[in-house]
Each structure stands twice: as C-alpha cells, then as structure tokens.
Amino acid sequence: MNRAIVFLDIDGTLFGRDHVIAPSTLDAIHTAQRNGHLVFIDTGRSRPEIDDEVLAPGFDGIVGAIGAYVEIDGKVLLDRFIDPAVVTHASHVFDEIGVNYMWQSSRGLWASAGYMAHVDWVRRTMHPGYGGDWWRVLEDAKAEAWLDKVPLGELVPGSKCTFFAPSSSRLTLDDIREAVGPSLKIVSGSMGLEAPTNGEGMTPGVNKGTGLRYVADLYGVDIADTVAIGDSENDTEMIETAGVGVAMGNATDGIKSVADWVTTAVDDDGIAHTFEHLGLI
Numbered sequence: 001m002n003r004a005i006v007f008l009d010i011d012g013t014l015f016g017r018d019h020v021i022a023p024s025t026l027d028a029i030h031t032a033q034r035n036g037h038l039v040f041i042d043t044g045r046s047r048p049e050i051d052d053e054v055l056a057p058g059f060d061g062i063v064g065a066i067g068a069y070v071e072i073d074g075k076v077l078l079d080r081f082i083d084p085a086v087v088t089h090a091s092h093v094f095d096e097i098g099v100n101y102m103w104q105s106s107r108g109l110w111a112s113a114g115y116m117a118h119v120d121w122v123r124r125t126m127h128p129g130y131g132g133d134w135w136r137v138l139e140d141a142k143a144e145a146w147l148d149k150v151p152l153g154e155l156v157p158g159s160k161c162t163f164f165a166p167s168s169s170r171l172t173l174d175d176i177r178e179a180v181g182p183s184l185k186i187v188s189g190s191m192g193l194e195a196p197t198n199g200e201g202m203t204p205g206v207n208k209g210t211g212l213r214y215v216a217d218l219y220g221v222d223i224a225d226t227v228a229i230g231d232s233e234n235d236t237e238m239i240e241t242a243g244v245g246v247a248m249g250n251a252t253d254g255i256k257s258v259a260d261w262v263t264t265a266v267d268d269d270g271i272a273h274t275f276e277h278l279g280l281i
Contacts, residue, residue, distance in 0.1 A: 001279055002225045006032065007042035007063065007212050007238060008271070010054055012190060012231035013248055014041070016266045019127060021057065024272035029057045031281040040215060042208045044200055044234045046104035046159060047071065048134035065159035066202045066234055067211030069106055078214060079106050082160070082203050084153030086183045090161065090201065091138075091152050093179050099165050102138070103158030110138045110156045114166070118195075160202045164195035171197055190232040200234055209237030229274055231255060231266070246274050 008014050015021050029039050042063040043050065050064060061072035070078035087103060094101045100114030109131050111119060116137065122130050138156070145152045161184075165171040177186045180201065189198040208228075216226050228235070228242035231251035239245030239259050247256040249265035256262050261277065263270040275281045 001037075003036050003038075003221065004032075004225045004227055004278075004280060005038045005040060005060075005212075005216060005219065005221050006227045006229070006275075006280065007040050007208070007215075007242065009208075009230035009232070009235050009238075010041060010043045010045060010050075012250060012266055013229055013235075014054070014266075014271070016250075017126070019053065021053075022267075022269060022271075024269040026057055028272040028275040028281055029059075032275055033058075033060070035280065037280055038219070042067075042211055042228065042230075042238055044160065044162075044208075046109065047106040048109055049104065049131055051129060051132070061215065063208065063211035063215060065104060065106075066200065067207045067209065067214075067237075068159040068202070070211060070214055072215075072218075076106070077218070078211075080159060080203070080206060081105060081157050082153075082184070084151060084157075086203075087153030087156055087158050087161075088151040090180050090184050091142075091156075093181075094163060097171060097176070097179050098169060099163050099171070099176060101161055101163035103156050103161050105157050105159035107157045108136050109134045110136045110141055110158070112138045115163075118164070160200055162189060162198075162200050164189070164191055164198035167194070167196065169197065173197055173199055187233045187236075189234075207237040208235060209241035212238050212241050227274075227278060227280075229263070229271065244278060 038060040040061045044066045046065045068080040102111040102115045141155045184201040185204045186201050191198040224243040226242045227244045228238040229246040231248040245259045247259035247262045248270045263274045
C-alpha cells in the first residue's frame with residue numbers, strides 16, 4: 001500500500017476480554033510503523049477510559065468518544081460535546097424509564113447509581129484501574145443543578161453516553177430510541193449477556209468515521225489509503241468510510257456485512273493477519 005493510516009477499535013479488536021494485547025498484534029503495529037504507516041486508535045471510549053495498558057504499543061494518535069475527540073502527540077485537536085439540552089433531556093428519559101447510564105468526555109465520567117454499581121463490578125472482576133479517578137456521581141450533579149436552578153447538561157459535559165437496562169427489564173433498544181428521540185443517535189453496545197439491552201448515544205453525524213476522515217485530512221492522506229478494523233455496531237461508519245474496512249472474526253454479523261474483508265478473531269491473531277493481508281508488514 002501507499003503510506004496508510006490504520007484505525008483500530010479497542011475492545012474486541014485490539015484485545016479481547018482479558019485486556020491483553022497479543023504479541024503478534026504488538027509486532028504488527030510496530031512493524032507497520034517502521035514501514036512508514038500510521039496506526040491510530042478509533043474507539044468509543046472517552047479519553048479518561050484510555051489508560052496506559054491500551055496506549056502501551058505507542059500509537060500515532062487517538063480518535064476517542066466515537067469520533068468526538070482527536071489527540072495527536074499529546075495535543076488535543078478536536079473535542080466536541082453533546083448539546084447540554086440533549087444531555088438534560090436524555091438523562092431525564094433514562095431516569096424515567098429505568099435505564100442505568102453514564103456520560104463520558106475528556107472532562108470526566110458521570111455515572112448514575114446503577115451504572116456505578118456496574119463500574120464497581122468491572123473494577124473487582126476485570127480491570128481494577130478502570131476510569132482512574134475520573135468518576136463522578138451523577139446524583140451529586142443533579143443535586144447541584146437543582147440547588148443552582150440550572151439544567152443538568154450545563155454541569156455534565158458529555159461527548160457520548162453508555163447505557164444498559166437492568167437484566168429484569170423488558171425494554172428493547174428500539175424502546176429506548178423512541179423514548180430518547182432523534183436528538184441522540186442510539187446504537188447497540190457490546191456489554192454482552194450481563195446486560196442484554198445496552199448501547200451508546202452520540203450526536204447525530206458524529207461517529208468513528210468522521211473522526212477517521214478528520215485525521216486523514218490532517219495528514220493529507222487519501223481515504224483510499226485508510227484502513228479501519230472493528231467488531232461492533234459503533235464501528236459501522238468507520239468501516240464504511242475507510243478505503244478498506246475489516247471486520248474481526250468475532251465481529252457482529254452486521255459489521256461483517258459492511259466490511260470489505262473479514263479477518264480471524266481477536267484471540268486468533270486477527271490484527272496481525274490483517275496487516276499481512278494488506279501488505280502493511
């Protein structure tokens with residue numbers, strides 16, 4: 001290939017549930033960079049959720065918060081936030097229908113009580129340092145908003161949200177979409193069986209694909225020379241936008257259907273096989 005920019009999702013792509021980056025993946029990233037290519041993260045995670053173990057390979061930059069955030073060489077070049085009125089409205093809806101949720105951005109992580117219980121479980125069972133000290137109690141922000149008589153969204157700068165319905169709930173993703181309305185685009189998430197109805201919300205028109213295009217324009221690289229690799233619904237626009245869109249072997253059927261090529265699973269050297277297949281290494 002010409003000089004390419006590769007965009008990698010994190011969860012289910014860069015690594016699996018063990019949060020361990022395979023040696024073959026590390027070697028593929030470093031070899032591609034030595035060959036003159038750039039390798040970026042393109043993730044739904046906000047900046048506080050992208051910790052040192054994720055950044056260990058030494059990426060050329062970060063696209064975070066589903067395209068709302070771009071960082072290169074430690075410099076923040078893009079940092080977009082959802083309209084505060086939308087944050088206020090969606091929070092009210094989530095509370096009313098009984099959905100657990102958090103708002104994420106470069107400025108913090110605001111979690112409802114039910115979502116914070118999930119965070120505690122993640123820290124106990126999988127990832128002790130998840131989110132570091134960026135967590136904020138959303139109920140505290142609600143109390144402050146009530147006392148100061150200001151909309152909640154003015155106190156909670158969110159670039160995206162993540163949510164899930166309790167396992168006992170009969171809510172579907174379509175129910176949640178209808179309740180929230182068109183001001184927030186809702187896509188399915190990847191929490192798994194512990195939360196069957198789960199998803200992410202973002203500003204319509206802001207996605208991993210717009211983040212990819214922003215970076216390609218910065219470097220003057222043609223879209224035809226970009227590669228996107230992912231596994232779940234929030235990777236759709238990234239894979240559709242890239243010159244070559246690749247689905248992991250463990251990807252959803254929807255992602256496989258829009259990809260140009262399907263590699264092996266994350267735990268079967270999927271990244272290394274992709275880089276080899278495309279001639280990056």
